[in-house]
Amino acid sequence: MPDTLETLSASEIGRRVRAKDLSPTESVRAALDRIETRNPSLNAFVHVDPEGALAAAKRLEERIARGEDVGPLAGVPVAMKDLFNSYPGWPSTLGGIRALQALPQKSASYFPTKMEQAGAIVVGATNSPVFGFRGTCDNPVHGPTRNPFDPARNSGGSSGGSAAAVADGMVPIGGATDGGGSIRIPSAWCNTFGFQPSYGRVPSAAAQQNAFELTNFAYTGAITRTVEDGALALQTLMAFDPAELFSLPADIDLPGAKSRSMAGVRIGFTPDLGIYPVNREIAEHVHDAASALATLGAEIVPIEVQLPSHRALTELWCRLVGMRMAGAIERFKRNGLDLARDHGAELPEQIWMWIDRANALTELDLRQDQLTRTAAFDGLQRALLSVDIIACPTVACLPVENGPHGETLGPDRIDEVEVDPLIGWCLTYLTNLTGNPAASLPAGLVGGLPVGLQLIGRRLDDARLMGTCAAFERVRPWAQHYDICQRRRV
Secondary structure (H helix, E strand, O other), rough: OHHHHHEEEHHHHHHHOOOOOOOOOHHHHHHHHHHHHHHHHHHEEEEHHHHHHHHHHHHHHHHHOOOOOOOOOOEEEEEEEEEOOOOOOOOOOOOHHHHHOOOOOOOHHHHHHHHOOOOOOOEEEEOOOHHHHOOOOOOOOOOOOOOEEEEEEOOOOOHHHHHHHHHHHOOOOOEEEEOOOHHHHHHHHHEEEEEEOOOOOOOOOOOOEEEEEEEOOOOEEEOOOHHHHHHHHHHHHHHOOOOOOOOOOOOOOHHHHHHHHOOOOOEOOOOOOOOOOHHHHHHHHHHHHHHHHHHHHEEEEEEOOOOOOOOHHHHHHHHHHHHHHHHHHHHHHHHOOHHHOHHHHHHHHHHHHHHHHHHOOOOHHHHHHHHHHHHHHHHHHHHHHOOEEEEEOOOOOOOOEEOOOOOHHHHHHHHEEEEOOOOOOOOOEEEHHHOOOEEEEEEEEEEEEEEEEEEEEOOOOHHHHHHHHHHHHHOOOOHHHHHHHHOOOO
């Protein structure tokens, strides 16, 4: 049974459980066995709760026996990301802050709550960098998450634990958040599917203290092996929340979008969004992958996107995230935990640097930042007037090698052009400034390592984007590459 279950999608597990062809206990026990065997070599999970998961599976079996509606994800083992998430009795370290390890949580956050309402079983929490503030997955407490295609390399961040767990077949759905590409970056490096919806489709990933404070847009989502699973997970998470300023109605059918025709859909390809240095081999490989959609009737055209400079956008994003982190640290202080005074050395120095810069911003600085952000928004929306979807690489480089414990960073140069090693090599944080939906799809392998195709859609046009993702999976399937993960030494 475990050998069969590791290849099943979440959608198929849910169907079999509801049909009583598979029990929740069998499904969950198989996932726990895989985690026990395979996780030590990857460090994808940082907390596992076998007793709680099996007890939840037993309760679900009792509901099925009573003939209750148990939801589309019945019996599906899922992972929760250790960032902006909590579960009763589990630690929640915000990506590896040591001071938070001994503070068990009292309630469940949005992601595990919605998953359980749909019948899923939350089996554990996955690794993340501190505050999710980098495109790699590593922290001083738990260390790096290793890539299942090459354990010497990193899985990508910040949802790298979830991406590695999903790619390696431990669970079919991994919880993820995305404040600068954290759903899409690890999906590109781990050969998984990650969809960041229009901002407001899913209640915010981060606590909202000031409804009118414009920081980076942070999303809650999921990482999966298939588009069908990704659509099902997002449909489960979508909800209108009148308490949130930007909340949108959940009145779209994402699973139903998989049958959309590609005839007449215009896809504009750009190798670099006009401003990013990108490894040439990756750009060419991603262009070839995107062009496959033409066989289904889509029109692939070159497109230019007029954006502020690469450096301006990178620094803007870092300042906005610095503002968010400064607010989080202040809230901890008000609740009796002074991270800056008592645990400052536990947070990476780059975080303190950007917090200091955020705290030093003047009103004029903030106004200029919003003008830069407006220019980015305008440039992307103008480009999308002539096409339905923009296609580009997700990240500019192949997975990097893991560094010393807690210190893995991305490259500081791409083709001799200097980039910020935290995030500057990722073509993802643009949509965290604009609110557009975006997805990363496996585009194949370069040198045996995964690369990602990023698709960016018009605001609120999530169904068209999801339909295009499903079409791409049909014409360029990627499931065969997971055999590499299964064959790796554990």
